[in-house]
Structures are given as structure tokens and as C-alpha cells.
Amino acid sequence: MSDFTMTIDGQSVAGDSGLGVVNPSTGSVFTEAPNCSPAQLDSAMAAAEAAFGTWRLDEDTRREALVACANALAEHAPELGEVLCREQGKPLPKAIGEIMGASFWFRHTATLEIPVEVLQDNDDGRVEVRRRPFGVVGAITPWNFPIMLATWKIAPALLTGNTMVLKPSPYTPLSTLKLGETLREVLPPGVFNVVSGGDELGAWITTHPTVRKISFTGSIATGKRVAAAAAPDLKRVTLELGGNDAAIVLDDVQPEAIAEKLFWGAFENSGQICSAIKRVYAPRDRYRQLVDQLAEIARSVSMGDGFAAGVQLGPINNRPQFERVCELVEDAKRQGATMAAGGNAREGDGFFFAPTIVADIADGTRLVDEEQFGPVLPIIAYDRVEDAIASANGTHFGLSGSVWSHDLERATEIGSQLECGTAWINQHLAFLPNAPFGGAKWSGIGVENGHWGLTSFTELQTINATKLA
Ligand code: NAD
Numbered sequence: 001m002s003d004f005t006m007t008i009d010g011q012s013v014a015g016d017s018g019l020g021v022v023n024p025s026t027g028s029v030f031t032e033a034p035n036c037s038p039a040q041l042d043s044a045m046a047a048a049e050a051a052f053g054t055w056r057l058d059e060d061t062r063r064e065a066l067v068a069c070a071n072a073l074a075e076h077a078p079e080l081g082e083v084l085c086r087e088q089g090k091p092l093p094k095a096i097g098e099i100m101g102a103s104f105w106f107r108h109t110a111t112l113e114i115p116v117e118v119l120q121d122n123d124d125g126r127v128e129v130r131r132r133p134f135g136v137v138g139a140i141t142p143w144n145f146p147i148m149l150a151t152w153k154i155a156p157a158l159l160t161g162n163t164m165v166l167k168p169s170p171y172t173p174l175s176t177l178k179l180g181e182t183l184r185e186v187l188p189p190g191v192f193n194v195v196s197g198g199d200e201l202g203a204w205i206t207t208h209p210t211v212r213k214i215s216f217t218g219s220i221a222t223g224k225r226v227a228a229a230a231a232p233d234l235k236r237v238t239l240e241l242g243g244n245d246a247a248i249v250l251d252d253v254q255p256e257a258i259a260e261k262l263f264w265g266a267f268e269n270s271g272q273i274c275s276a277i278k279r280v281y282a283p284r285d286r287y288r289q290l291v292d293q294l295a296e297i298a299r300s301v302s303m304g305d306g307f308a309a310g311v312q313l314g315p316i317n318n319r320p321q322f323e324r325v326c327e328l329v330e331d332a333k334r335q336g337a338t339m340a341a342g343g344n345a346r347e348g349d350g351f352f353f354a355p356t357i358v359a360d361i362a363d364g365t366r367l368v369d370e371e372q373f374g375p376v377l378p379i380i381a382y383d384r385v386e387d388a389i390a391s392a393n394g395t396h397f398g399l400s401g402s403v404w405s406h407d408l409e410r411a412t413e414i415g416s417q418l419e420c421g422t423a424w425i426n427q428h429l430a431f432l433p434n435a436p437f438g439g440a441k442w443s444g445i446g447v448e449n450g451h452w453g454l455t456s457f458t459e460l461q462t463i464n465a466t467k468l469a
Contacts, residue, residue: 004031004032004033004034004174004178006034006040006044006177007181007194008040008043008044008047008195009043009047009050009189010184012181013040014034015033015034015035015040016040017035018033019032019173020032021087021171022319024315024317024318025089025305025306025314025349025352026349033174033196034177034195035197036167038204041165044193045208045210045211046210047190047193048136048164048191048210049135049136052133052135052161052162054188055163055188055191056133059159062158062159063110065191066155067107068186069103069154069155069183069187070104070107070110073100073179074100077103078096080096080182081097081098082095083174083175083178084146084147084172084174086307087174088144088146088172088175089270089306089314089315089317089350091306091313091314092306092307098145099147102150102151106151106155109155109159110155110159112454113451115451116128116129123467125466125467126465127465128462128463130463131160131458131460131461132161132460132461133457134212134457134458135162135163135210135212136164136210136212137153137163137165137212137213137457138164138167138214138215139157139215140167140202140205140206140215140218141153141167141168141176142218143168143171143318144373145273146168146175146176147176149217150168150179152449152453153166153215153448156448156453156454156456157215158187158192160455160458162457165193166180166192167194167201167202167205168196169218170199173196176196177194177196179194180192180193180194199222202222203225206225206226206229207229207233209233211233212236213236213237214226214236215237215457220241220242220396220442223444226239227239236459237445238438238444238445238446238447238448239439240274240438240439240446240448241274241442241443242274242397242443243275243278243398243420243443244278244369244370244397244399245277245279245399245401245402246277246280246388246401246418247277247279247281248281248388248389248401249280249282249290250385250403250405251286252406252407253286255282255289255293256293258404259293259294259297261427261428262280262294262404262428263294264429265277265427265429266280266428267355269314270303270313271376272373272374273429274399275399275400275422275428275429275437277402278371279377279378279379279380280294280377280378280379280380281382281388281392282379282381287359290379291340291359294379295341298340298341298354298355299341301313301355303375305350313355313375315350315351315353316351316352316374316375317351318351319351321351321374322345322374325353325372325373325375326345326353328366328367328370328376329343329353331365331366332361332367335365336360337361338358338359338361339356340357340358340379341355342355342356342357353374353375354375355375355376356375357377357379358379361380362380363391363394368380371397389418393419397420397439398439398441399420399444400422400423400424401422402415402423402426403418403423403426404425412425419441421437421438421440421447432450433450435449436448437449437453
């Protein structure tokens with residue numbers, strides 16, 4: 001039996017069957033995760049529902065529990081980081097950093113107020129608007145940042161008095177199962193349950209009658225299925241979906257001043273970030289220089305097994321995603337694009353694709369129009385900045401974007417024209433625990449983080465009280 005168990009009602013629960021987990025650096029299965037049965041999911045839901053009755057009552061206890069979660073994560077960061085590195089592929093220091101980041105997020109969320117607004121308080125009566133928890137939240141996460149993205153759900157959901165059943169991606173279930181094991185020590189039974197299984201388990205969660213809210217992070221295609229599945233029960237949904245972020249470089253910037261930051265805005269986590277830069281629009285007269293600078297950086301970074309010292313980029317996480325990146329690059333080549341750096345999968349085991357800078361490419365090519373979610377960046381030349389803005393906005397995506405210029409006022413004005421949830425200026429991937437993050441258009445519904453994310457795990461209740469004569 002594998003070392004990894006589910007957490008149901010505070011207990012360690014093995015699966016009736018197992019699900020192979022692949023190390024993306026070797027391409028081989030190295031262990032199994034439990035495959036949750038429908039009956040086991042029912043017991044997780046029943047446990048969460050039973051725990052809700054008490055958990056919702058005492059805000060101070062919940063606040064203290066979140067701090068205890070933060071401490072537990074910090075204490076167990078090295079071993080959790082190792083599990084994450086092995087199943088996800090990211091470099092070990094980054095994996096440990098993700099756990100520490102999650103610990104910080106728990107600690108920050110514990111400081112947030114659950115607002116009560118008083119509309120009237122006089123001899124005629126008192127009218128308050130309060131925030132009530134929903135009950136059981138079903139949470140579903142992807143494979144790129146399993147612990148951080150789960151934390152964006154767990155911390156606010158639990159603080160506001162909900163309980164949770166969380167399902168990680170079948171590609172990266174292990175770190176989340178370990179998270180469940182770690183938090184078993186500090187949370188009452190049933191408050192936080194972790195189950196693992198294939199995509200069908202996600203579908204069972206979205207249709208389960210006990211669930212009152214679904215918090216989902218993943219692809220647009222699955223997000224639409226989740227929304228449809230939630231509709232018959234009018235379950236509330238927050239959907240954090242895919243992006244195709246554009247970075248627009250303005251004509252006053254020297255490429256060498258921004259190349260390094262642009263590169264990491266695109267290639268962090270080997271490009272597997274919803275809001276990574278996925279296309280760059282550069283003024284034609286600075287185009288070659290920028291392409292050359294980015295290509296030089298791409299050739300200089302070290303890619304390899306996340307456990308090897310000094311590695312900056314790991315593999316693509318899984319075979320379907322790896323094949324998709326290969327396919328998009330081959331298509332770009334057929335359309336006449338130039339590979340300024342990389343352009344091929346690496347020989348040998350694992351899902352490694354060389355950091356790739358693609359030039360001489362335009363809108364209308366799949367690599368530009370679709371979300372590549374891998375270590376490949378197309379650079380597109382523009383003549384008029386209006387055209388670059390129109391290209392950035394000319395898709396169904398709307399997660400984030402960035403504008404790069406010494407002229408902050410002009411860049412901010414252009415940023416405000418981008419149809420997306422976050423517009424960064426001279427940076428990208430700058431997440432804040434106190435700012436809302438979410439997508440416009442097909443990139444999502446609702447937001448996470450800050451008091452906006454917190455209150456999305458609540459519904460409003462007006463209490464309108466008056467005295468009897
Ligand atoms: P995915 O949609 O394939 O899977 C996400 C999760 O949904 C997994 O746990 C999966 O098992 C589950 N799932 C699959 N089918 C389901 C169904 N029918 N019902 C319910 N759950 C189901 O996405 P992925 O490949 O794991 O993740 C990559 C995608 O996630 C990219 O598009 C990326 O941009 C996006 N993403 C978005 C954000 C954000 O905050 N906006 C963050 C990270 C990743």
C-alpha cells in the first residue's frame with residue numbers, strides 16, 4: 001500500500017483501488033494515490049456536513065485554527081516540498097517556497113475581518129447585513145501549484161465558517177494528501193477532508209447534493225462543465241480558469257532593461273502558470289533586439305530534475321500537456337515561425353521541453369491564440385500600440401496582462417484598456433494576498449484573495465430587528 005492516504009472525518013483512509021502517480025522528470029510511475037470510491041466521497045461529505053454545525057459557531061476558534069495551519073505548514077515545509085517536487089517537477093527550493101507561501105497565506109487570511117455592516121441602529125430598530133457561510137464547499141484544484149491554489153480556497157472558506165472536501169488533480173495528488181495529513185493534527189475532524197481520484201471524482205463533487213459552493217481552479221473547458229453541473233442545484237461557483245496573458249512592450253523601453261523580468265514572467269514554473277506571460281507584443285523597431293535578448297536568457301537557464309542542485313526550470317508536468325506543447329510548436333514551425341531559442345523536446349526521459357523563444361509569428365497562429373501552458377513564448381511585432389491592445393483583447397481569455405514602459409502614466413492608461421482581471425505595469429505574476437485575483441471573460445467567474453475572496457465564501461443575510469410595542 002502507498003504511504004499516501006485520504007483524510008476523511010479526521011481519519012487516514014486508504015483507497016479501495018490505486019491511481020498511479022508519475023514523476024515528470026522520469027516519465028515513470030513511482031507510487032500510487034488512493035482512488036476514492038463514491039461511498040468514500042459520501043462519507044467525506046457527511047463528515048463535512050456534520051462538522052459544519054459546530055465549526056460555524058466560533059470565529060475566534062477558526063482564526064486560531066488558521067494560525068495553527070500556518071505553523072504546521074511551515075514546520076512540515078521540507079517534507080511537503082519534497083513530495084511536491086517529485087510529483088510536480090518544479091525545483092525543490094521552489095516547491096518548499098510554495099509551501100512557505102501557503103503558510104504565509106494562511107497567516108494573512110487569519111487577520112481578515114468578516115464584515116458586519118450596520119445600516120440602521122436607533123429607537124426604531126437595528127438593521128445589520130451579515131455574512132453567513134454556505135456549509136460544505138467542494139474544492140477542485142489543478143496540477144501546477146497544488147498547495148498554493150488549494151490554500152487560496154481552504155483558508156478563506158474555513159475562516160468564514162464553511163467546511164470543505166478538497167480534490168487535487170490526479171497528476172499531483174500526493175502533496176495535497178500530505179497537506180490533509182498535516183492539517184489533521186490542527187483541525188477538528190470533518191472540517192477539512194481530502195479525497196483523491198480521477199476527473200470523474202471532480203464531476204461527482206460538482207453534482208453531490210451536500211455541496212453548496214464549488215471553488216474550482218483549472219482549464220476553461222472543465223470550468224464550463226463545472227458551471228453546467230452546478231446549475232441544476234444552483235450551487236454557487238467560483239471559477240479560476242485559463243489565461244493567455246499578453247505583455248505589451250512600449251516604444252520607450254530598451255529591451256535589455258526588461259528582458260530578464262519578461263523572461264521570468266513567462267517561464268516561471270516552466271510556463272505552467274495560469275497568469276504567466278503567454279505572448280509578448282513588441283514595437284517593430286525594437287523587435288529583433290528583444291527577441292535576441294530573450295533567446296540568450298532562454299539558452300542560459302538550466303532545466304532538469306527538480307532535485308538536482310542549481311536547476312531553475314523543471315519538466316512539463318504530464319504527458320498530455322507535454323504533447324500539447326510539442327504540437328503547438330510544430331504548428332508554429334509549419335506556419336513559418338523562427339525558433340530563436342529551443343524549439344524541441346529534450347532527448348531522454350521525462351517531459352522536458354527546451355526553453356523556447358518563437359519569433360516571426362503573428363496572431364492567427366495556434367501558439368499565439370491558444371494557451372500553451374509550457375516553456376514556450378511567442379514574440380509578436382506591432383506597428384501601432386492600438387493594434388497591440390486590440391490583439392491582447394481580441395480573445396475569449398481575460399485573466400491578466402502587463403504593460404512595460406518608463407512612462408508609468410501612459411502604461412497605466414493602456415493597462416486600464418486591457419480586458420482582464422489584473423493589469424500589471426513593469427512586472428508580471430506579482431500576486432498579493434490582499435488584492436483580488438480572477439479572470440474576465442472566459443478566464444473565470446468571481447475572484448480569490450483579499451476581502452473579496454473571503455466574502456465569496458459567504459452569502460449575505462440581512463437581520464432587520466425592531467422592538468415590540
Ligand atoms: P483541468 O481543468 O484539466 O483539471 C483541473 C481539475 O479539475 C483537476 O482536479 C481535474 O481532475 C478536475 N476535473 C476534470 N474534469 C472534471 C469535471 N468534469 N468536473 C469536475 N472536475 C473535473 O486543468 P489542469 O490541466 O489541471 O490545469 C491547467 C489549467 O488550469 C490551465 O488552463 C490553467 O491556466 C488553469 N489554471 C488557472 C488558474 C487561475 O487561478 N485562474 C490557476 C492555475 C491554473
